[in-house]
Amino acid sequence: MRTKTVLLLEDDEVSLALYKRVLGRICAVLVAETPDAALRLCRTAPVDLVLADNILNNRLSGIETIDCMHQIRPELRFLLVSGTPPEGFSESDFHLFERLVRDEVCDFLPKPFTADVLSRKAEALLDGRWNPKETTRLLEHAAAYRESSPGLSEA
Numbered sequence: 001m002r003t004k005t006v007l008l009l010e011d012d013e014v015s016l017a018l019y020k021r022v023l024g025r026i027c028a029v030l031v032a033e034t035p036d037a038a039l040r041l042c043r044t045a046p047v048d049l050v051l052a053d054n055i056l057n058n059r060l061s062g063i064e065t066i067d068c069m070h071q072i073r074p075e076l077r078f079l080l081v082s083g084t085p086p087e088g089f090s091e092s093d094f095h096l097f098e099r100l101v102r103d104e105v106c107d108f109l110p111k112p113f114t115a116d117v118l119s120r121k122a123e124a125l126l127d128g129r130w131n132p133k134e135t136t137r138l139l140e141h142a143a144a145y146r147e148s149s150p151g152l153s154e155a
Contacts, residue, residue, distance in 0.1 A: 009052040035065040054082035083111040086142035104132040
């Protein structure tokens with residue numbers, strides 16, 4: 001049986017080192033330094049889960065990259081991590097996040113988080129034990145907040 005593999009897309013070296021150390025205990029880990037590299041690996045490598053930071057120093061955000069990967073590999077599961085809650089995402093990123101959550105392929109983990117939380121979340125996604133209803137509730141809360149906060153949704 002093939003070892004499960006997580007693809008990491010994170011441009012912060014400290015966060016990346018933590019993710020590699022924690023996730024390396026439960027699965028194989030691939031690292032993409034850019035969204036383009038992540039898309040190449042998505043096409044060519046055996047990947048089961050993608051963990052991406054939303055704010056990247058690149059032309060594409062993490063959620064935009066996840067959306068592209070989902071079009072290439074619809075069976076993949078995704079974990080978006082961010083220090084910005086979904087209600088603070090740009091309008092376009094929020095709509096992509098909303099669609100991917102409603103399609104039950106994307107989970108969200110707010111920074112900061114512990115190594116144990118990351119490990120449990122990744123294991124649940126890799127093993128098919130993830131409960132998308134929790135992420136849907138988070139999305140509904142974020143959408144309600146955006147609607148009640150004029151000007152926020154134009155960010």
